[in-house]
Amino acid sequence: MDKPYNNKAWLMVLPVFLIVAFSAILPLMTVVNYSVQDTFGNNQFFWNGLGWFQELLDPNSELGGRFVDALWRNLLFSMMVLIIEIPLGILIALSMPRHGWGVAASLVVLALPLLIPWNVVGTIWQVFARSDIGLFGWTLNKLGIDYNYVSGVLAAWVTVIVMDVWHWTSLVALLCYAGLKSIPDAFYQAARIDGATRWAIFRAIQLPKMRRVLIIAVLLRFMDSFMIYTEPFVVTGGGPGNATTFISIDLVKIALGQFDLGKAAALSLVYNLIILTVCWIYYTVMTSADSDEGSAAP
Amino acid sequence: MARITLQALAHSYRAAPTKPADYAVQEATHIWDNGGAYALLGPSGCGKTTLLNIISGLVNPTRGRVLFDERDVTGLPTESRNIAQVFQFPVIYDTMTVRENLAFPLKNRRMPAALIDSRVAEIARLLDLTPHLNRKARRLTADSKQKISLGRGLVRPDVSAILFDEPLTVIDPHLKWELRSKLKEIHRKLDVTMIYVTHDQTEALTFADKVIVMSEGAVVQTGTPEDLFDRPAHTFVGHFIGSPGMNFLPCVIEGSRAIVSGHVVQLPQTYPVVRGSKVELGIRPDFVQLVPAGHGIPVRVERIDDLGRTRIARVSLPQGDQVAATIPLGATVDSNAAAIAIDPSRVNIYVDGFRLTPEEGKI
Numbered sequence: 203m204d205k206p207y208n209n210k211a212w213l214m215v216l217p218v219f220l221i222v223a224f225s226a227i228l229p230l231m232t233v234v235n236y237s238v239q240d241t242f243g244n245n246q247f248f249w250n251g252l253g254w255f256q257e258l259l260d261p262n263s264e265l266g267g268r269f270v271d272a273l274w275r276n277l278l279f280s281m282m283v284l285i286i287e288i289p290l291g292i293l294i295a296l297s298m299p300r301h302g303w304g305v306a307a308s309l310v311v312l313a314l315p316l317l318i319p320w321n322v323v324g325t326i327w328q329v330f331a332r333s334d335i336g337l338f339g340w341t342l343n344k345l346g347i348d349y350n351y352v353s354g355v356l357a358a359w360v361t362v363i364v365m366d367v368w369h370w371t372s373l374v375a376l377l378c379y380a381g382l383k384s385i386p387d388a389f390y391q392a393a394r395i396d397g398a399t400r401w402a403i404f405r406a407i408q409l410p411k412m413r414r415v416l417i418i419a420v421l422l423r424f425m426d427s428f429m430i431y432t433e434p435f436v437v438t439g440g441g442p443g444n445a446t447t448f449i450s451i452d453l454v455k456i457a458l459g460q461f462d463l464g465k466a467a468a469l470s471l472v473y474n475l476i477i478l479t480v481c482w483i484y485y486t487v488m489t490s491a492d493s494d495e496g497s498a499a500p
Numbered sequence: 501m502a503r504i505t506l507q508a509l510a511h512s513y514r515a516a517p518t519k520p521a522d523y524a525v526q527e528a529t530h531i532w533d534n535g536g537a538y539a540l541l542g543p544s545g546c547g548k549t550t551l552l553n554i555i556s557g558l559v560n561p562t563r564g565r566v567l568f569d570e571r572d573v574t575g576l577p578t579e580s581r582n583i584a585q586v587f588q589f590p591v592i593y594d595t596m597t598v599r600e601n602l603a604f605p606l607k608n609r610r611m612p613a614a615l616i617d618s619r620v621a622e623i624a625r626l627l628d629l630t631p632h633l634n635r636k637a638r639r640l641t642a643d644s645k646q647k648i649s650l651g652r653g654l655v656r657p658d659v660s661a662i663l664f665d666e667p668l669t670v671i672d673p674h675l676k677w678e679l680r681s682k683l684k685e686i687h688r689k690l691d692v693t694m695i696y697v698t699h700d701q702t703e704a705l706t707f708a709d710k711v712i713v714m715s716e717g718a719v720v721q722t723g724t725p726e727d728l729f730d731r732p733a734h735t736f737v738g739h740f741i742g743s744p745g746m747n748f749l750p751c752v753i754e755g756s757r758a759i760v761s762g763h764v765v766q767l768p769q770t771y772p773v774v775r776g777s778k779v780e781l782g783i784r785p786d787f788v789q790l791v792p793a794g795h796g797i798p799v800r801v802e803r804i805d806d807l808g809r810t811r812i813a814r815v816s817l818p819q820g821d822q823v824a825a826t827i828p829l830g831a832t833v834d835s836n837a838a839a840i841a842i843d844p845s846r847v848n849i850y851v852d853g854f855r856l857t858p859e860e861g862k863i
Binding site: 386389392396397398399402406407 | 579584609649
């Protein structure tokens with residue numbers, strides 16, 4: 203097998219290499235560069251080796267303690283978001299109309315929250331949930347519920363989670379709806395002939411057919427919620443205390459508040475690696491399970 | 501077990517049908533006997549699938565009634581009718597094993613577990629699925645999946661009719677024969693009415709006892725495969741059944757003499773007098789032979805198709821009518837001096853498209 207091998211083809215790929223180098227690799231390398239140095243301002247840097255990383259991964263140090271706390275908050279937040287948004291999104295997709303004008307109408311309504319910029323979402327909820335003038339917060343307080351996201355830890359968490367659910371459940375619903383639309387009518391007809399109940403149809407047909415889009419939905423929602431910054435920053439600013447200080451919020455505090463570029467760089471690299479690792483493991487496990495069973499595609 | 505009666509049944513997908521063209525299924529009454537194997541045959545869009553879905557209850561007819569024996573099921577939903585349906589693409593429940601797939605309709609009907617097990621085992625044996633029972637259904641090949649679809653119907657003890665909607669479309673050609681003979685075998689073993697929708701005449705003719713040919717929403721002819729081949733009721737059936745289809749030549753009928761292109765064909769039967777209409781002589785290519793000039797109606801040879809087993813000559817009469825004729829085995833063709841010989845005993849006469857019944861004599 204003598205394939206003609208043309209080295210000139212590499213020239214075609216060169217522009218992409220250059221763009222990726224300038225847009226991703228070089229900035230990342232500056233972060234790597236910062237993460238092994240310390241600075242006291244005045245653009246003076248000192249070599250610190252792996253010091254920042256050692257401190258970061260030691261929960262007894264100041265930096266390590268902050269990091270571990272924020273990491274738990276992030277994990278809790280992502281879990282809550284997934285537990286609420288995935289079933290809710292499926293439920294919304296199942297109850298959406300399949301024919302007629304209702305399809306377009308519900309798609310537009312669902313897409314609306316996705317079109318709003320993050321910081322605007324934060325501002326909307328910051329006002330909406332205020333206990334003095336916000337409709338949501340005011341109503342809760344009138345109902346006798348002590349709700350104030352500025353002072354109450356639980357209230358702050360509820361606000362941040364409800365806000366994320368409001369913002370992103372649409373994405374899950376739209377993905378699931380696309381999955382549902384791809385099921386041929388014959389499946390539903392066969393299920394009717396087989397005398398399947400509504401629940402049995404969901405378990406035997408709809409859920410398995412939504413599997414692929416659900417894998418993507420969980421992946422996207424995990425990544426995005428794990429990186430959450432703007433909305434809680436606008437609404438709670440990480441408070442009360444540090445109750446809603448997620449890793450990204452803490453990162454900005456360290457980098458811009460304290461100007462500890464070395465610590466911040468080390469933290470962002472570890473943060474990045476965590477997301478990459480979790481997503482890679484999740485995706486590999488899910489897709490390999492998929493190909494295991496599905497050697498004969500339908 | 502049921503006789504299926506479609507009483508004055510018509511269906512339109514439009515809200516307010518007015519003219520016949522609005523109807524997907526034209527009004528007609530059909531009675532299909534218990535235990536028969538029927539094929540609904542016709543080109544795409546002729547209404548055969550609509551008719552099938554009306555029987556299964558997936559479509560509600562605009563007019564008329566559907567009776568299973570004497571029971572009116574027109575208003576009943578699909579799950580309350582004693583029917584099963586096999587679709588064009590295999591419908592299987594991906595996450596379940598073959599065994600769970602087969603048990604699914606029985607579980608939904610809350611049958612006792614012991615009974616489910618024995619029914620599933622029996623049907624799996626019948627369909628040669630026993631070795632695969634514990635495998636995931638999605639890992640099987642298309643023909644096995646289609647067997648599972650069929651099995652989910654057969655497994656129900658109450659099923660009296662099984663409807664097939666072009667079930668072999670996605671099956672590899674060499675497995676089609678196998679699966680079709682399996683269907684025949686099951687039909688012989690079980691006393692169940694089978695209705696089979698297809699646009700493939702080979703499938704219809706090999707599967708069914710009775711073939712129902714449809715065109716533009718109407719049933720054109722119901723008959724055995726021999727009927728359709730030897731005595732097509734309409735020129736459409738003649739064209740549609742057989743490959744190549746029947747030849748139709750303009751002719752004049754005088755009692756038992758048919759005059760085609762100035763040549764007399766002496767028929768064994770006598771026809772009544774017809775006037776002023778389009779009269780055609782229908783003859784299958786199998787019974788038209790290409791012969792040397794002087795032995796029949798002179799023709800011009802356009803081309804020769806070698807079908808492997810036989811050779812078919814495409815010829816034209818002096819007036820331009822196209823005819824397909826068989827070339828006898830081993831015969832050499834002289835394109836410049838050829839003629840066709842028609843077997844008079846195989847001739848049908850058509851007036852305005854419909855077959856004319858002879859007065860005396862018979863085929």
